[in-house]
Amino acid sequence: MAPSPSPIATFVPVAPDSHFSIHNLPYGVFSSRSDATPRPGVAIGEQVLDLSAIAAAGLFTGPLLRDSDCFHQTSLNRFMAMGRAAWKEARGTVQKLLSADEPALRDNTDLRKKAFFPLNEVKMELPAVIGDYTDFFSSKHHALNCGKIFRGVDALPDNWLHVPIAYHGRSSSIVTSGHPITRPCGQVAPAAGSSSPAFKPSSLLDFELEMAMFVGPGNELGTQIPVESAYDHIFGLVLMNDWSARDIQRWEAIPLGPFLGKSFATTISPWIVTLEALEPFICNPPAQDPPPLPYLKEPQGKSYDIALEVTIKPDGDPKGSTICRSNFKHLYWTLGQQLAHHTVNGCNLRPGDLLASGTISGPEQGSLGCLLEQSWGGREQVALENGGSRKFLEDGDEVVISGQCKGDGYLVGFGTCSGKLEPPRCSC
Amino acid sequence: MAPSPSPIATFVPVAPDSHFSIHNLPYGVFSSRSDATPRPGVAIGEQVLDLSAIAAAGLFTGPLLRDSDCFHQTSLNRFMAMGRAAWKEARGTVQKLLSADEPALRDNTDLRKKAFFPLNEVKMELPAVIGDYTDFFSSKHHALNCGKIFRGVDALPDNWLHVPIAYHGRSSSIVTSGHPITRPCGQVAPAAGSSSPAFKPSSLLDFELEMAMFVGPGNELGTQIPVESAYDHIFGLVLMNDWSARDIQRWEAIPLGPFLGKSFATTISPWIVTLEALEPFICNPPAQDPPPLPYLKEPQGKSYDIALEVTIKPDGDPKGSTICRSNFKHLYWTLGQQLAHHTVNGCNLRPGDLLASGTISGPEQGSLGCLLEQSWGGREQVALENGGSRKFLEDGDEVVISGQCKGDGYLVGFGTCSGKLEPPRCSC
Numbered sequence: 126m127a128p129s130p131s132p133i134a135t136f137v138p139v140a141p142d143s144h145f146s147i148h149n150l151p152y153g154v155f156s157s158r159s160d161a162t163p164r165p166g167v168a169i170g171e172q173v174l175d176l177s178a179i180a181a182a183g184l185f186t187g188p189l190l191r192d193s194d195c196f197h198q199t200s201l202n203r204f205m206a207m208g209r210a211a212w213k214e215a216r217g218t219v220q221k222l223l224s225a226d227e228p229a230l231r232d233n234t235d236l237r238k239k240a241f242f243p244l245n246e247v248k249m250e251l252p253a254v255i256g257d258y259t260d261f262f263s264s265k266h267h268a269l270n271c272g273k274i275f276r277g278v279d280a281l282p283d284n285w286l287h288v289p290i291a292y293h294g295r296s297s298s299i300v301t302s303g304h305p306i307t308r309p310c311g312q313v314a315p316a317a318g319s320s321s322p323a324f325k326p327s328s329l330l331d332f333e334l335e336m337a338m339f340v341g342p343g344n345e346l347g348t349q350i351p352v353e354s355a356y357d358h359i360f361g362l363v364l365m366n367d368w369s370a371r372d373i374q375r376w377e378a379i380p381l382g383p384f385l386g387k388s389f390a391t392t393i394s395p396w397i398v399t400l401e402a403l404e405p406f407i408c409n410p411p412a413q414d415p416p417p418l419p420y421l422k423e424p425q426g427k428s429y430d431i432a433l434e435v436t437i438k439p440d441g442d443p444k445g446s447t448i449c450r451s452n453f454k455h456l457y458w459t460l461g462q463q464l465a466h467h468t469v470n471g472c473n474l475r476p477g478d479l480l481a482s483g484t485i486s487g488p489e490q491g492s493l494g495c496l497l498e499q500s501w502g503g504r505e506q507v508a509l510e511n512g513g514s515r516k517f518l519e520d521g522d523e524v525v526i527s528g529q530c531k532g533d534g535y536l537v538g539f540g541t542c543s544g545k546l547e548p549p550r551c552s553c
Numbered sequence: 554m555a556p557s558p559s560p561i562a563t564f565v566p567v568a569p570d571s572h573f574s575i576h577n578l579p580y581g582v583f584s585s586r587s588d589a590t591p592r593p594g595v596a597i598g599e600q601v602l603d604l605s606a607i608a609a610a611g612l613f614t615g616p617l618l619r620d621s622d623c624f625h626q627t628s629l630n631r632f633m634a635m636g637r638a639a640w641k642e643a644r645g646t647v648q649k650l651l652s653a654d655e656p657a658l659r660d661n662t663d664l665r666k667k668a669f670f671p672l673n674e675v676k677m678e679l680p681a682v683i684g685d686y687t688d689f690f691s692s693k694h695h696a697l698n699c700g701k702i703f704r705g706v707d708a709l710p711d712n713w714l715h716v717p718i719a720y721h722g723r724s725s726s727i728v729t730s731g732h733p734i735t736r737p738c739g740q741v742a743p744a745a746g747s748s749s750p751a752f753k754p755s756s757l758l759d760f761e762l763e764m765a766m767f768v769g770p771g772n773e774l775g776t777q778i779p780v781e782s783a784y785d786h787i788f789g790l791v792l793m794n795d796w797s798a799r800d801i802q803r804w805e806a807i808p809l810g811p812f813l814g815k816s817f818a819t820t821i822s823p824w825i826v827t828l829e830a831l832e833p834f835i836c837n838p839p840a841q842d843p844p845p846l847p848y849l850k851e852p853q854g855k856s857y858d859i860a861l862e863v864t865i866k867p868d869g870d871p872k873g874s875t876i877c878r879s880n881f882k883h884l885y886w887t888l889g890q891q892l893a894h895h896t897v898n899g900c901n902l903r904p905g906d907l908l909a910s911g912t913i914s915g916p917e918q919g920s921l922g923c924l925l926e927q928s929w930g931g932r933e934q935v936a937l938e939n940g941g942s943r944k945f946l947e948d949g950d951e952v953v954i955s956g957q958c959k960g961d962g963y964l965v966g967f968g969t970c971s972g973k974l975e976p977p978r979c980s981c
């Protein structure tokens with residue numbers, strides 16, 4: 126583990142269990158009641174710091190940001206495109222402005238009034254215009270379990286230990302935490318004895334515990350990003366729930382992969398935690414055997430120790446039941462390998478593109494990252510703490526994913542990624 | 554077939570074999586040497602009519618376009634979002650302005666100088682910002698052949714006659730006709746006797762003859778577009794070459810579908826032919842047996858009689874060999890069914906989204922829409938007219954797709970969709 130950063134005191138109140146300590150400073154895009162224009166902000170304690178206000182006040186004085194309009198945008202794409210030097214400059218400036226012994230913001234009552242908004246009063250928007258969204262399949266436990274459940278095969282696909290498998294998902298239906306999720310309708314396989322598929326609301330609705338990276342600077346079509354420089358192209362991470370309708374998915378997915386079983390919605394947490402903030406939590410990824418091909422071989426593979434939880438809150442049970450405790454470090458393929466693989470054919474990435482990890486399942490029952498695995502394809506009930514149980518989600522269930530890194534006396538957290546399931550709207 | 558439109562004379566010279574007759578009026582986005590700003594235009598004969606110049610001159614006088622800035626944009630997305638009434642108004646205005654007996658443009662020498670550009674001197678841009686790109690699999694002949702070649706199965710997938718199968722493709726790597734294509738590198742399956750995959754330039758590079766629709770007005774997330782109103786959401790069609798690296802595709806595609814075998818490039822023709830222009834060429838689609846589920850049942854299914862050709866031009870052979878003659882009308886699933894299926898789970902479409910047909914293979918050898926099928930998985934040589942032959946594409950080959958509808962004394966054509974294959978840039 127990298128050394129902990131030295132403690133920094135901030136004049137903003139931050140509770141010890143806040144996800145948004147001075148060591149975190151995640152980026153998001155928000156609007157407020159006083160100003161409906163979406164603009165970039167940073168979360169600190171229970172507050173949002175409005176970066177457009179800080180920029181307007183001329184407080185970004187570093188060489189890269191001084192003359193930039195990147196914080197006067199309705200998305201973070203322009204800032205993402207600027208690269209790590211600009212990100213470090215911004216982080217340094219914001220950390221200094223928020224520190225207890227720096228008067229520029231602390232003692233400027235007018236600016237503080239304009240620049241701080243209570244976190245629970247703002248509306249969070251998508252942090253970026255997402256040009257393309259890719260979903261990987263990087264947990265070995267998940268891949269093995271899916272093979273057993275979906276295809277009755279007790280082995281990884283032949284390619285799995287060589288190829289960081291992925292497919293393209295739907296960009297348009299990515300929403301931020303809190304957006305309600307409508308149970309989708311669709312075709313499912315013919316019932317036993319029937320030759321005709323049924324059209325109905327999905328009865329096997331699932332979550333998938335994932336995380337996803339936002340791309341910073343991209344690459345030109347026809348060029349590759351080598352694995353050695355992959356991290357220069359990663360802005361930061363969010364939590365993701367890749368909602369999945371298992372019955373629709375199962376019937377449609379051969380031969381071209383998941384489509385409508387996934388495309389009805391994907392939820393992300395609104396605050397992007399940067400790789401800078403995650404540095405103290407770097408850890409070793411699992412050993413890779415067989416060794417990957419040279420284009421995937423990292424000088425020093427790295428993962429991140431991010432504790433993840435999934436809580437199901439049935440209607441009327443605000444406490445809910447935490448049914449999954451997993452960790453980002455279980456993933457077999459690293460962020461750098463995913464990104465290098467994605468571009469090895471010359472495919473161009475663009476700032477704001479989203480690359481998700483795939484379901485993050487660990488080795489134990491309680492760390493399996495979706496109900497498909499926890500209920501073993503619907504064969505077993507998953508007990509809830511309030512006495513009920515689930516094989517798949519019921520209307521009214523809220524699924525809340527949270528994630529955090531525990532530092533020495535502080536947290537670097539992701540907040541939550543939640544969505545509540547609403548009944549189907551179709552008339553079948 | 555619908556009745557032919559009455560002949561309209563235009564003051565712009567249009568050769569009888571021009572794809573861009575007064576009955577066509579396809580939309581594109583272009584820039585010129587005098588003005589690098591991309592802007593919407595319409596092709597007529599050998600000219601581009603600059604719609605931003607026409608709008609600036611106040612000649613869009615209809616109620617929907619009079620006060621719109623839709624032609625002062627760098628893409629057609631805003632115009633696409635306005636819907637069919639606006640599209641009809643624009644078409645009526647442009648057709649009138651170009652007609653021989655209308656003086657407004659004909660006799661305004663200054664405006665004509667500002668508004669017309671020679672087609673062979675402009676640079677064509679992507680016509681829209683493509684939020685999501687979907688690739689269907691709607692030719693029964695192609696689906697059957699792929700099953701035989703890829704999986705040794707002499708039957709359609711179980712779901713194929715019920716589900717308009719599709720997957721999400723890569724938006725970022727869509728380019729317009731003429732953009733060079735770099736042969737991709739990637740992983741391919743282990744050679745016989747080896748346990749390790751190889752990393753190398755694809756040696757099975759292929760084209761796929763497709764057409765694609767641009768979405769007009771979209772739908773809100775969680776809602777469906779019924780098949781009865783699907784055509785109100787379709788702006789028009791382009792030609793597409795879905796370049797495919799068969800060796801990469803084959804090794805990666807199980808279990809989640811095609812990814813890097815496709816995402817290195819997709820070429821579209823730059824001129825969008827509207828459904829209005831295609832109306833005289835409506836024809837019956839193939840009979841569907843078994844009947845589709847109710848949500849896919851069309852009051853009156855319709856296809857379009859669009860003759861398609863693929864010509865391979867090896868380096869130094871500008872005439873080339875036309876190796877495929879197919880037709881859009883061979884497709885089993887209609888445009889309306891594709892679009893209704895895409896939204897039946899509540900997935901939202903956005904103006905400018907692109908939905909491709911899948912490879913358009915007909916029943917005969919000479920109408921198979923890709924080399925995979927024509928060479929039967931690389932087992933047979935496909936003869937070229939100059940004496941050579943191909944199983945798959947070679948560096949320097951240019952692939953030219955063209956498409957046209959033959960009217961009574963006029964054409965409604967798509968121009969061409971071409972790309973020349975360049976050697977790999979990777980250092981493997």
Ligand SMILES: [Ca+2]
Pocket residue numbers: 260333335367483484
């Ligand atoms: Ca997933």
Ligand SMILES: [Ca+2]
Pocket residue numbers: 688761763795911912
């Ligand atoms: Ca295709």
Ligand SMILES: [Mg+2]
Pocket residue numbers: 294366367368369387388389390391392
């Ligand atoms: Mg999803």
Ligand SMILES: [Mg+2]
Pocket residue numbers: 722794795796797815816817818819820
């Ligand atoms: Mg393609």
Ligand code: NI
Pocket residue numbers: 310325326549550551552553
């Ligand atoms: Ni329904």
